[in-house]
Amino acid sequence: MPKHDLDEIDRKIVAALQQDGRMTSIELAERVGLSPSPCARRVRLLEAAGIITGYVALVDQVAVGLPISVFASIKLERQREEELDRFADAVSRWPEVVDCYLMTGQRDYLMRIVVQDLEAYERFLKEKLTRLDGVASIESSFALGQLKRSHALPIMGAGAGARGARRGK
Missing domain, CATH: 1.10.10.10 (Winged helix-like DNA-binding domain superfamily/Winged helix DNA-binding domain)
Structure with missing residues (x-):
């Protein structure tokens, strides 16, 4: 668009x-x-x-019993279109995955997973993520705390550019 x-x-x-x-x-x-x-x-x-x-x-994730946020970096065996599509299709069906990005660099995907406890994350890994064909490696990092979370994009300054500066804004 x-x-x-x-x-x-x-x-x-x-x-x-x-x-x-x-x-x-x-x-x-x-x-x-x-x-x-x-x-x-x-x-x-x-x-x-x-x-x-x-x-x-x-919704506050802690208030609904999902206090654990895990960031998982995923590397696929190959980055061919069919493998990327298969991964995207699987991830879109997993409610535990609340954010997932296709990345540049050493890893192919970065996702945020929310779960109720460590056992739930272990089940997610064993029953879903590690069973997906084409996953070469998974690196998990557990969030200890959240300093900032915003759903608002910084729209007020976007697009103003030089026009806003000329008008004294």
Whole structure:
């Protein structure tokens, strides 16, 4: 999808909805300085353009009994398209994997897995990850604490470039 140029109002809308996706249309319009109808129209356009892709409830993983985050680096035996596709298909079905990235460098994938305890991670490894054909090696690192986690992208400065600097912003 081509890059969509966001103007200042679009960036304000996206930033506000990233902070609170449940705010009413009236609250959003007030926050960004528009009347409700044009604001709602802009939100619909942002959704149609694929910039706003959905709305979710953020859940505390510790509060729901999933306090362990494991980062696993995966190296495949080969990086052919069919092996990459097979890996992606399998990972997409595993609810324990909450993030997975195709990487450059020494490893092919980096994933974050959330589980209730070490035994659950061991089961995940033995019953799922190590049974997947084409996995050459797995390196696991356990998170000891979380310093920052954000679901909000830094939209306010994106795309402003020199235009914002010229207007004194």
